[in-house]
Amino acid sequence: MKTSKVVRREMRNLTAIELQSIKSAIVRKEISSAEILMEVYDHYVSHLQEFKEVDFDDQLAELEEKFTYGYCHSLQANLQKNLRKDISKSQWLIIKNYFCFSKLIYSLGLLLILFTVSMNLRSEDQYFLMMYVPIILLAVFSIFVLFNWRKRTRIAKSVFAEQKDIIKSYLSEALVLRITLPVLILNGLLQMSKIFLNIHEIPFAFLPQISLVLTIGLMFYGISLFEVWKIKSKTSLI
Amino acid sequence: MSNNNLIKGSLQTIILKLLEENDRMYGYEITQKVKELTAGEIKITEGALYPALHKLEADGLLTTEIEQVDNRVRKYYSLTKDGQKEVDNKMAELQGFVENLQRILNPTWNPGLT
Known part of the structure; x- marks a missing residue:
């Protein structure tokens, strides 16, 4: 196999057949992360553009030896793991920033509004409505992320049309999971209290405090995640 | 041993x-x-490059931007503020290591006396 001894020349445009050969080689790796898929594809094309047509097959085979199925899948797995950590870290930093001097007025203003609203509520329905507002906002946010996810992965799906059903943005997926997490936890807690403590509804005496704490928590959680999305959407496929 | 094996520990610094x-x-x-x-x-x-790039990105030392090139997406890496600070640390670390290696391989070598 020809390796570094192959003479390089100026970049050339690959032919449609060559591009198809690259796509077929990459499709065989069954990569589902749009992030990894596009990075691998760009590497292949950038590399092969530097070689003459006669060297194409040898060079493609050389790349195939480097980007094996296992290697690509380990990249995907690490990306997934790192993204979860990255989102948690970014979100925590943003929440901490809310209580720094520069943003303190904004945070206190939000807390004051929520306190005022909570003090003026009277019925059980109103307290539940207050808790549902951030949950509804989180649901709307997750739909928005999902919509953007489809839009941003359009290029990857158009290039790799054969496997478009499995292509997804791992970052969007991690973010959507994160958005739905508090709802899942709340639901779990409610179910557990029903099963183990036989509590079927929240006593009215505790409802104001519980609804206020949950609303504040969910509001800060949702706003900080939205900020994470804003930062990531500038740099990634979400 | 090939250069590749020697370079492994310094890959992040090189990047x-x-x-x-x-x-x-x-x-x-x-x-x-x-x-x-x-x-x-x-x-x-x-095999070593992309895991290192993704690790540096996850550690907050690199940031990325996406750009469309022809009919594909290209991911550019650049340093974050933390990454810029880390370059000096990593360089000092590597230079210290090279000096120590010199002392082991060539005991008569003393950069302070030259």
């Missing part, structure tokens, strides 16, 4: 240093730059 000097680069460009600077003596393997 950070290259990005400090070149503002933003994509994966393939980094491999080519290293090859060019070392006249082909050192080749960064793709």
